Amino acid sequence: MKRKPGFLHIALNVLLVVCVVILSWTAAFYITGFLYSKVAWEPHDLLAFLINAMLGFFIFGLAISIAGPFVKRREHHYWSELIDALRRISRGDFRVNLDAGFGSAHNNQRQNHPYAQLVNSINDMAANLKVMEELRQEFISNVSHEIGSPLTSISGFAKALKNENLDRERRQRYLTIIETECLRLSKLSDNLMKLAVLDSERHPFKPMPYRLDKQLIALILTCEPQWEAKKIEMDVDVEEVEVVADEDLMSQVWVNLIHNAIKFTPYSGKISVVLTRSGDQAIIRVADTGSGIAEKDQLRIFERFYKADKSRERTSGGSGLGLSIAQKITEMHHGLISVSSKLGEGTEFKVLLPLNVR
Structure with a gap:
């Protein structure tokens, strides 16, 4: 079932080319017939066939040359969208969601098209990078909070210790709090280092x-x-x-x-x-x-x-x-x-x- 959309797409393209060829040869047949009647000349059957064939291929080529710029312009639009999306991702903007159907009404027939597969890959990459960026920002926020709280306590109690009128009991209590917060920071640093090493898979694993x-x-x-x-x-x-x-x-x-x-x-x-x-x-x-x-x-x-x-x-x-x-x-x-x-x-x-x- 997965190959059906691709086969139908190819079959429709072939049918479209055949129709254009038939229309070109039909147009060539009526054009030459009209010209023969005007000049009162009736060529041999073989010569008439060759003339019709050459004129038919000329009309077919003319039609292709006229339609070509429109097709190239459409493809250029597709590639421009892809390049723009990649540039946005490279600048850190992961809110990218390209249309996998390229605006086509026959989206089901284009799912296996290389363009559609490329678009789906870019969308998946952007979504994954967005999740990673959110986790990174949350991680930084949490680390900043965990570091900021003990630093605030240490700073506050260190300033309080400058007061020469503090009694011995209160001074010892402030020093104990500072020591506890320093140990907390040290433990946080150790745990962050452990996670970083484990995530990088550089930690020696010796079962x-x-x-x-x-x-x-x-x-x-x-x-x-x-x-x-x-x-x-x-x-x-x-x-x-x-x-x-x-x-x-x-x-x-x-x-x-x-x-x-x-x-x-x-x-x-x-x-x-x-x-x-x-x-x-x-x-x-x-x-x-x-x-x-x-x-x-x-x-x-x-x-x-x-x-x-x-x-x-x-x-x-x-x-x-x-x-x-x-x-x-x-x-x-x-x-x-x-x-x-x-x-x-x-x-x-x-x-x-x-x-x-x-």
């Missing part, structure tokens, strides 16, 4: 066999001061699972998920980390008893800089990049990370990781 259960237990013990300080009950149930993956990169995933769970679990809450094996993949679940995430936010939780609870993230020093990094690393391992949550009932992140990514 090696190792015990995933031992890695999870070691990281949980490393975070013990944090969850012990909040009297959180840590429930760990891990099977013995060996995977072939980049151990350093995957440790970043587990650290981000565990830190998030600790951060948003209330005092005397509970966190569970479960590792099981199912077929050729490992299943890791990190669940907490925090306040949960709204359903509308779960659709965007892995977006860069997205914060389901902006006030809570501000107090905890989050930048909204941790889950983006976790998702990127998981995808590099051909895995899948997802979230399920209900407000007031906690949150669970689930990671499906192939046992072998080679």
